[in-house]
Amino acid sequence: MRFNWQILETAIRRRRPKKTQSFTTRYVTPFIFISLMTWLVGGFAIVVPAPPLRQDNVCEIFREQPTWYDHAASSRDRWGTPIAVQMAFVHYESSFRSHIRPPRSQLFGFIPWVRPSTAYGYAQALDPAWSDYMNEAGSVFATRDQMKHALDFIGWYNRKTHEQLGIPQNKPDHLYYAYHEGRTGYRRGYHKQKPALQRIAANVAARTTSYQSQLASCESEFRCRQFYEFGPFCG
Template identity: 45%
Template sequence: MFKHLLISFTLLLSACSAIPPKTSHNVCSVFSEQPEWYYAAELASRRWKVPVTVLMAIMYHESGFVADAKPPRPWLLGIIPWFRSSSAYGYAQAKDETWSDYLTATHNPDKDRDDFADAIDFIAWYCRLSQRKLKIAENDAKRLYLAYHEGHSGYLHKTFMRKPWLIRYAEKVATTSTQFQHQLTTCKLQTG
Protein backbone atom coordinates (compact mmCIF):
# COMPACT_ATOMS: atom_id res chain seq x y z
CA MET A 1 0.00 0.00 0.00
CA PHE A 2 2.76 2.45 1.00
CA LYS A 3 4.65 1.63 -2.20
CA HIS A 4 1.56 2.50 -4.30
CA LEU A 5 1.09 5.79 -2.45
CA LEU A 6 4.75 6.68 -2.93
CA ILE A 7 4.55 5.93 -6.66
CA SER A 8 1.34 7.97 -6.98
CA PHE A 9 2.89 10.89 -5.10
CA THR A 10 6.02 10.78 -7.27
CA LEU A 11 3.93 10.75 -10.45
CA LEU A 12 1.85 13.67 -9.16
CA LEU A 13 4.99 15.70 -8.43
CA SER A 14 6.36 14.88 -11.88
CA ALA A 15 3.14 16.03 -13.51
CA CYS A 16 3.15 19.27 -11.53
CA SER A 17 6.69 20.14 -12.51
CA ALA A 18 5.78 19.61 -16.18
CA ILE A 19 3.31 22.49 -16.06
CA PRO A 20 4.87 25.59 -17.67
CA PRO A 21 5.45 28.53 -15.30
CA LYS A 22 2.73 31.20 -15.23
CA THR A 23 5.19 34.05 -15.79
CA SER A 24 7.77 32.50 -18.10
CA HIS A 25 9.25 35.84 -19.22
CA ASN A 26 10.60 36.50 -15.71
CA VAL A 27 13.32 34.09 -14.63
CA CYS A 28 12.83 34.95 -10.93
CA SER A 29 9.16 33.96 -11.19
CA VAL A 30 10.10 30.78 -13.03
CA PHE A 31 12.56 29.77 -10.33
CA SER A 32 10.11 30.79 -7.61
CA GLU A 33 7.45 28.49 -9.08
CA GLN A 34 9.94 25.72 -9.83
CA PRO A 35 12.79 25.95 -7.28
CA GLU A 36 14.25 22.62 -8.41
CA TRP A 37 14.78 24.18 -11.85
CA TYR A 38 17.13 26.75 -10.35
CA TYR A 39 19.33 24.04 -8.87
CA ALA A 40 19.29 22.05 -12.11
CA ALA A 41 20.19 25.16 -14.14
CA GLU A 42 22.99 26.10 -11.73
CA LEU A 43 24.36 22.55 -11.85
CA ALA A 44 24.35 22.52 -15.67
CA SER A 45 25.91 25.98 -15.74
CA ARG A 46 28.78 24.94 -13.47
CA ARG A 47 29.28 21.62 -15.24
CA TRP A 48 29.46 23.02 -18.76
CA LYS A 49 30.57 26.62 -18.08
CA VAL A 50 27.59 28.38 -19.68
CA PRO A 51 25.66 31.11 -17.82
CA VAL A 52 22.27 30.13 -16.41
CA THR A 53 20.67 33.09 -18.16
CA VAL A 54 21.88 31.95 -21.60
CA LEU A 55 20.55 28.44 -20.96
CA MET A 56 17.19 29.69 -19.73
CA ALA A 57 16.85 32.15 -22.63
CA ILE A 58 17.45 29.39 -25.17
CA MET A 59 14.93 27.11 -23.46
CA TYR A 60 12.39 29.93 -23.18
CA HIS A 61 12.58 30.61 -26.91
CA GLU A 62 12.74 26.96 -27.93
CA SER A 63 9.80 25.58 -25.94
CA GLY A 64 8.36 28.26 -23.66
CA PHE A 65 9.24 25.83 -20.83
CA VAL A 66 6.73 23.26 -22.14
CA ALA A 67 7.91 19.72 -21.31
CA ASP A 68 6.43 17.96 -24.32
CA ALA A 69 6.77 20.73 -26.93
CA LYS A 70 6.92 19.60 -30.56
CA PRO A 71 7.06 21.45 -33.88
CA PRO A 72 3.61 22.17 -35.29
CA ARG A 73 2.02 19.44 -37.37
CA PRO A 74 1.08 20.60 -40.88
CA TRP A 75 -2.28 19.58 -42.32
CA LEU A 76 -2.64 18.26 -45.85
CA LEU A 77 -5.64 19.81 -47.59
CA GLY A 78 -6.59 21.26 -44.21
CA ILE A 79 -7.96 17.93 -42.93
CA ILE A 80 -5.21 15.28 -42.92
CA PRO A 81 -2.54 15.53 -40.21
CA TRP A 82 0.88 15.36 -41.88
CA PHE A 83 4.43 14.63 -40.73
CA ARG A 84 6.19 17.09 -38.46
CA SER A 85 9.11 18.96 -40.02
CA SER A 86 11.53 17.80 -37.33
CA SER A 87 12.04 15.24 -34.56
CA ALA A 88 12.60 18.12 -32.09
CA TYR A 89 10.95 17.40 -28.76
CA GLY A 90 10.79 18.57 -25.18
CA TYR A 91 12.03 21.56 -23.23
CA ALA A 92 15.19 21.85 -25.33
CA GLN A 93 13.58 20.97 -28.67
CA ALA A 94 16.41 18.48 -29.11
CA LYS A 95 16.34 16.42 -32.29
CA ASP A 96 16.62 12.62 -32.10
CA GLU A 97 20.15 12.47 -33.55
CA THR A 98 21.61 15.23 -31.38
CA TRP A 99 19.94 13.85 -28.26
CA SER A 100 21.47 10.46 -29.05
CA ASP A 101 24.91 12.12 -29.34
CA TYR A 102 24.34 13.74 -25.95
CA LEU A 103 23.35 10.44 -24.31
CA THR A 104 26.49 8.81 -25.71
CA ALA A 105 28.76 11.70 -24.68
CA THR A 106 27.40 11.83 -21.12
CA HIS A 107 27.24 8.03 -20.72
CA ASN A 108 23.71 8.22 -19.40
CA PRO A 109 21.03 6.56 -21.55
CA ASP A 110 18.31 7.23 -18.96
CA LYS A 111 17.95 10.96 -19.61
CA ASP A 112 14.68 12.31 -21.04
CA ARG A 113 13.95 15.32 -23.24
CA ASP A 114 10.80 16.10 -21.25
CA ASP A 115 12.71 16.27 -17.95
CA PHE A 116 13.81 19.83 -17.13
CA ALA A 117 17.14 18.88 -15.51
CA ASP A 118 18.11 16.65 -18.43
CA ALA A 119 17.02 19.24 -21.02
CA ILE A 120 18.89 22.15 -19.39
CA ASP A 121 21.99 19.94 -19.14
CA PHE A 122 21.62 19.12 -22.85
CA ILE A 123 21.46 22.80 -23.80
CA ALA A 124 24.53 23.52 -21.67
CA TRP A 125 26.41 20.57 -23.18
CA TYR A 126 25.59 21.71 -26.71
CA CYS A 127 26.58 25.31 -25.97
CA ARG A 128 29.88 24.07 -24.49
CA LEU A 129 30.55 22.14 -27.70
CA SER A 130 29.77 25.30 -29.66
CA GLN A 131 32.24 27.24 -27.54
CA ARG A 132 34.98 24.71 -28.19
CA LYS A 133 34.33 23.93 -31.85
CA LEU A 134 33.24 27.36 -33.05
CA LYS A 135 35.12 29.63 -30.61
CA ILE A 136 31.91 31.33 -29.42
CA ALA A 137 32.13 33.15 -26.09
CA GLU A 138 30.24 31.52 -23.21
CA ASN A 139 27.95 34.53 -22.76
CA ASP A 140 27.30 35.25 -26.46
CA ALA A 141 23.66 34.14 -26.44
CA LYS A 142 23.03 35.27 -30.02
CA ARG A 143 25.80 33.20 -31.60
CA LEU A 144 25.26 30.25 -29.26
CA TYR A 145 21.62 30.22 -30.32
CA LEU A 146 22.51 30.40 -34.01
CA ALA A 147 24.82 27.40 -33.54
CA TYR A 148 22.10 25.63 -31.52
CA HIS A 149 19.50 26.20 -34.23
CA GLU A 150 21.63 25.58 -37.31
CA GLY A 151 23.98 22.95 -35.91
CA HIS A 152 27.74 23.30 -35.91
CA SER A 153 28.14 22.60 -39.61
CA GLY A 154 25.36 25.05 -40.49
CA TYR A 155 26.94 27.70 -38.29
CA LEU A 156 30.35 27.19 -39.95
CA HIS A 157 28.72 27.50 -43.38
CA LYS A 158 26.75 30.56 -42.18
CA THR A 159 23.41 29.12 -43.28
CA PHE A 160 21.76 31.65 -40.97
CA MET A 161 22.84 34.45 -43.33
CA ARG A 162 20.08 33.28 -45.71
CA LYS A 163 17.55 33.47 -42.87
CA PRO A 164 17.08 37.06 -41.72
CA TRP A 165 14.17 35.93 -39.52
CA LEU A 166 16.55 33.60 -37.65
CA ILE A 167 19.10 36.35 -37.05
CA ARG A 168 16.32 38.55 -35.63
CA TYR A 169 15.16 35.64 -33.47
CA ALA A 170 18.70 35.03 -32.18
CA GLU A 171 18.84 38.72 -31.25
CA LYS A 172 15.64 38.18 -29.23
CA VAL A 173 17.32 35.26 -27.44
CA ALA A 174 20.26 37.54 -26.59
CA THR A 175 17.89 40.25 -25.34
CA THR A 176 16.05 37.71 -23.19
CA SER A 177 19.36 36.47 -21.77
CA THR A 178 20.28 40.04 -20.79
CA GLN A 179 16.83 40.61 -19.25
CA PHE A 180 17.10 37.34 -17.34
CA GLN A 181 20.53 38.44 -16.05
CA HIS A 182 19.08 41.70 -14.71
CA GLN A 183 16.11 39.88 -13.19
CA LEU A 184 18.29 37.22 -11.58
CA THR A 185 20.62 39.82 -10.11
CA THR A 186 17.63 41.72 -8.69
CA CYS A 187 15.93 38.70 -7.14
CA LYS A 188 19.21 37.42 -5.65
CA LEU A 189 19.73 40.84 -4.02
CA GLN A 190 16.19 40.81 -2.66
CA THR A 191 16.50 37.33 -1.16
CA GLY A 192 20.01 37.99 0.11
Protein backbone atom coordinates in the same frame (compact mmCIF):
# COMPACT_ATOMS: atom_id res chain seq x y z
CA MET B 1 -29.66 -45.47 10.22
CA ARG B 2 -26.39 -44.33 8.73
CA PHE B 3 -25.41 -40.65 9.31
CA ASN B 4 -24.74 -38.77 6.08
CA TRP B 5 -21.61 -36.71 6.70
CA GLN B 6 -21.76 -35.21 3.21
CA ILE B 7 -25.08 -33.56 3.98
CA LEU B 8 -23.65 -32.08 7.19
CA GLU B 9 -20.57 -30.75 5.37
CA THR B 10 -22.72 -29.11 2.73
CA ALA B 11 -24.88 -27.45 5.37
CA ILE B 12 -21.82 -26.08 7.20
CA ARG B 13 -20.42 -24.62 4.00
CA ARG B 14 -23.67 -22.85 3.30
CA ARG B 15 -23.67 -21.31 6.77
CA ARG B 16 -20.13 -19.92 6.41
CA PRO B 17 -20.05 -16.24 5.51
CA LYS B 18 -18.68 -15.52 2.08
CA LYS B 19 -15.21 -14.03 1.93
CA THR B 20 -15.31 -10.32 1.26
CA GLN B 21 -12.66 -8.38 -0.64
CA SER B 22 -10.45 -6.15 1.44
CA PHE B 23 -10.61 -2.38 0.94
CA THR B 24 -7.15 -2.44 -0.64
CA THR B 25 -8.06 -5.16 -3.14
CA ARG B 26 -11.39 -3.65 -4.04
CA TYR B 27 -10.53 0.07 -4.26
CA VAL B 28 -6.84 0.92 -3.84
CA THR B 29 -5.32 -1.57 -6.27
CA PRO B 30 -7.61 -0.67 -9.23
CA PHE B 31 -7.00 3.04 -8.55
CA ILE B 32 -3.23 2.56 -8.60
CA PHE B 33 -3.45 0.51 -11.79
CA ILE B 34 -5.62 3.09 -13.58
CA SER B 35 -3.38 5.94 -12.43
CA LEU B 36 -0.26 4.14 -13.62
CA MET B 37 -1.74 3.43 -17.04
CA THR B 38 -2.86 7.04 -17.38
CA TRP B 39 0.65 8.16 -16.48
CA LEU B 40 2.24 5.85 -19.04
CA VAL B 41 -0.20 6.55 -21.87
CA GLY B 42 -0.09 10.28 -21.19
CA GLY B 43 3.68 10.43 -21.49
CA PHE B 44 4.20 11.10 -17.77
CA ALA B 45 2.47 14.48 -18.27
CA ILE B 46 0.60 14.41 -14.99
CA VAL B 47 3.84 14.89 -13.03
CA VAL B 48 5.19 17.71 -15.19
CA PRO B 49 4.87 21.29 -13.92
CA ALA B 50 2.81 23.78 -15.86
CA PRO B 51 4.65 26.56 -17.73
CA PRO B 52 5.51 29.52 -15.47
CA LEU B 53 2.99 32.35 -15.34
CA ARG B 54 5.64 35.10 -15.55
CA GLN B 55 8.02 33.98 -18.27
CA ASP B 56 9.43 37.47 -18.68
CA ASN B 57 10.95 37.36 -15.18
CA VAL B 58 13.47 34.67 -14.33
CA CYS B 59 13.12 35.39 -10.60
CA GLU B 60 9.42 34.55 -10.76
CA ILE B 61 10.17 31.46 -12.82
CA PHE B 62 12.56 30.18 -10.16
CA ARG B 63 10.14 31.11 -7.38
CA GLU B 64 7.56 28.87 -9.02
CA GLN B 65 10.09 26.13 -9.70
CA PRO B 66 13.09 26.46 -7.33
CA THR B 67 14.61 23.17 -8.49
CA TRP B 68 15.00 24.65 -11.97
CA TYR B 69 17.56 27.03 -10.52
CA ASP B 70 19.44 24.06 -9.08
CA HIS B 71 19.42 22.31 -12.46
CA ALA B 72 20.57 25.45 -14.29
CA ALA B 73 23.34 26.06 -11.76
CA SER B 74 24.50 22.44 -12.09
CA SER B 75 24.59 22.73 -15.87
CA ARG B 76 26.51 26.01 -15.62
CA ASP B 77 29.06 24.47 -13.28
CA ARG B 78 29.46 21.42 -15.50
CA TRP B 79 29.57 23.05 -18.93
CA GLY B 80 30.03 26.81 -18.50
CA THR B 81 26.86 28.24 -20.08
CA PRO B 82 25.46 31.02 -17.86
CA ILE B 83 22.08 30.41 -16.24
CA ALA B 84 20.48 33.36 -18.06
CA VAL B 85 21.55 31.96 -21.45
CA GLN B 86 20.13 28.52 -20.65
CA MET B 87 16.78 29.91 -19.55
CA ALA B 88 16.57 32.25 -22.57
CA PHE B 89 17.10 29.25 -24.85
CA VAL B 90 14.30 27.30 -23.15
CA HIS B 91 12.02 30.33 -23.31
CA TYR B 92 12.36 30.66 -27.08
CA GLU B 93 12.52 26.96 -27.86
CA SER B 94 9.50 25.70 -25.91
CA SER B 95 8.05 28.48 -23.73
CA PHE B 96 8.79 26.11 -20.82
CA ARG B 97 6.44 23.40 -22.13
CA SER B 98 7.81 19.95 -21.49
CA HIS B 99 6.15 17.78 -24.14
CA ILE B 100 6.00 20.16 -27.07
CA ARG B 101 6.77 19.01 -30.62
CA PRO B 102 6.63 20.89 -33.93
CA PRO B 103 3.07 20.84 -35.31
CA ARG B 104 2.34 18.27 -37.99
CA SER B 105 2.02 19.28 -41.60
CA GLN B 106 -1.31 18.59 -43.31
CA LEU B 107 -1.91 16.33 -46.27
CA PHE B 108 -4.47 17.73 -48.71
CA GLY B 109 -4.91 20.62 -46.32
CA PHE B 110 -6.71 18.73 -43.55
CA ILE B 111 -5.15 15.31 -42.84
CA PRO B 112 -2.52 15.40 -40.05
CA TRP B 113 0.77 14.29 -41.58
CA VAL B 114 4.45 14.15 -40.62
CA ARG B 115 6.25 16.60 -38.34
CA PRO B 116 8.93 18.83 -39.91
CA SER B 117 11.57 17.70 -37.41
CA THR B 118 12.21 15.41 -34.45
CA ALA B 119 12.55 18.32 -32.01
CA TYR B 120 11.02 17.54 -28.63
CA GLY B 121 10.90 18.75 -25.04
CA TYR B 122 12.00 21.84 -23.17
CA ALA B 123 15.14 22.29 -25.27
CA GLN B 124 13.57 21.10 -28.55
CA ALA B 125 16.52 18.76 -28.97
CA LEU B 126 16.60 16.80 -32.22
CA ASP B 127 16.94 13.03 -32.17
CA PRO B 128 20.52 12.93 -33.59
CA ALA B 129 21.83 15.61 -31.21
CA TRP B 130 20.11 13.99 -28.25
CA SER B 131 21.58 10.63 -29.20
CA ASP B 132 25.08 12.17 -29.28
CA TYR B 133 24.48 13.76 -25.89
CA MET B 134 23.29 10.48 -24.38
CA ASN B 135 26.28 8.59 -25.78
CA GLU B 136 28.72 11.17 -24.49
CA ALA B 137 27.35 12.82 -21.38
CA GLY B 138 23.72 12.02 -20.57
CA SER B 139 22.58 9.87 -17.67
CA VAL B 140 20.85 6.56 -18.31
CA PHE B 141 17.45 7.95 -17.30
CA ALA B 142 17.74 11.32 -19.08
CA THR B 143 14.66 12.48 -21.00
CA ARG B 144 13.99 15.59 -23.03
CA ASP B 145 10.79 16.39 -21.14
CA GLN B 146 12.59 16.88 -17.81
CA MET B 147 14.09 20.30 -17.15
CA LYS B 148 17.17 18.89 -15.43
CA HIS B 149 18.23 16.98 -18.52
CA ALA B 150 17.13 19.65 -21.00
CA LEU B 151 19.33 22.27 -19.32
CA ASP B 152 22.24 19.87 -19.12
CA PHE B 153 21.81 19.19 -22.85
CA ILE B 154 21.87 22.91 -23.63
CA GLY B 155 25.02 23.34 -21.57
CA TRP B 156 26.66 20.34 -23.26
CA TYR B 157 25.73 21.54 -26.75
CA ASN B 158 27.02 25.06 -26.12
CA ARG B 159 30.28 23.71 -24.71
CA LYS B 160 30.78 21.69 -27.90
CA THR B 161 29.97 24.80 -29.94
CA HIS B 162 32.52 26.80 -27.99
CA GLU B 163 35.18 24.12 -28.45
CA GLN B 164 34.53 23.60 -32.17
CA LEU B 165 33.62 27.11 -33.33
CA GLY B 166 35.24 29.33 -30.72
CA ILE B 167 31.98 31.12 -29.85
CA PRO B 168 32.12 32.47 -26.27
CA GLN B 169 29.47 31.03 -23.98
CA ASN B 170 28.33 34.52 -23.01
CA LYS B 171 27.44 35.36 -26.64
CA PRO B 172 23.87 34.03 -26.80
CA ASP B 173 22.94 35.19 -30.30
CA HIS B 174 25.74 33.27 -32.03
CA LEU B 175 25.30 30.30 -29.70
CA TYR B 176 21.68 30.24 -30.76
CA TYR B 177 22.58 30.37 -34.45
CA ALA B 178 24.74 27.27 -33.99
CA TYR B 179 22.04 25.63 -31.85
CA HIS B 180 19.33 26.24 -34.43
CA GLU B 181 21.27 25.63 -37.64
CA GLY B 182 23.76 23.09 -36.33
CA ARG B 183 27.48 23.74 -36.21
CA THR B 184 27.97 22.84 -39.86
CA GLY B 185 25.19 25.22 -40.83
CA TYR B 186 26.79 27.95 -38.75
CA ARG B 187 30.16 27.42 -40.46
CA ARG B 188 28.46 27.73 -43.83
CA GLY B 189 26.71 30.93 -42.75
CA TYR B 190 23.14 29.72 -43.23
CA HIS B 191 21.96 32.07 -40.48
CA LYS B 192 23.10 35.07 -42.50
CA GLN B 193 20.44 34.29 -45.10
CA LYS B 194 17.56 34.02 -42.61
CA PRO B 195 16.21 37.37 -41.35
CA ALA B 196 13.54 35.67 -39.21
CA LEU B 197 16.18 33.60 -37.41
CA GLN B 198 18.30 36.71 -36.91
CA ARG B 199 15.38 38.41 -35.18
CA ILE B 200 14.87 35.41 -32.91
CA ALA B 201 18.58 35.29 -32.04
CA ALA B 202 18.47 39.01 -31.23
CA ASN B 203 15.48 38.34 -28.96
CA VAL B 204 17.37 35.50 -27.26
CA ALA B 205 20.25 37.88 -26.61
CA ALA B 206 17.90 40.55 -25.25
CA ARG B 207 16.12 38.00 -23.06
CA THR B 208 19.47 36.82 -21.74
CA THR B 209 20.41 40.38 -20.76
CA SER B 210 17.05 40.84 -19.03
CA TYR B 211 17.28 37.53 -17.20
CA GLN B 212 20.84 38.23 -16.12
CA SER B 213 19.85 41.61 -14.66
CA GLN B 214 16.88 40.09 -12.82
CA LEU B 215 18.93 37.18 -11.53
CA ALA B 216 21.49 39.53 -10.04
CA SER B 217 18.76 40.89 -7.76
CA CYS B 218 17.29 37.59 -6.60
CA GLU B 219 19.82 34.77 -6.97
CA SER B 220 20.63 34.80 -3.27
CA GLU B 221 17.08 33.49 -2.65
CA PHE B 222 17.87 30.24 -4.45
CA ARG B 223 21.33 29.57 -3.07
CA CYS B 224 21.70 27.64 0.17
CA ARG B 225 18.07 26.45 0.06
CA GLN B 226 18.87 22.96 1.28
CA PHE B 227 19.53 22.13 4.92
CA TYR B 228 23.03 20.88 4.08
CA GLU B 229 24.03 24.04 2.19
CA PHE B 230 25.52 26.92 4.14
CA GLY B 231 28.03 29.73 4.06
CA PRO B 232 30.65 29.84 1.31
CA PHE B 233 30.14 26.18 0.42
CA CYS B 234 27.03 26.65 -1.71
CA GLY B 235 26.05 28.68 -4.73
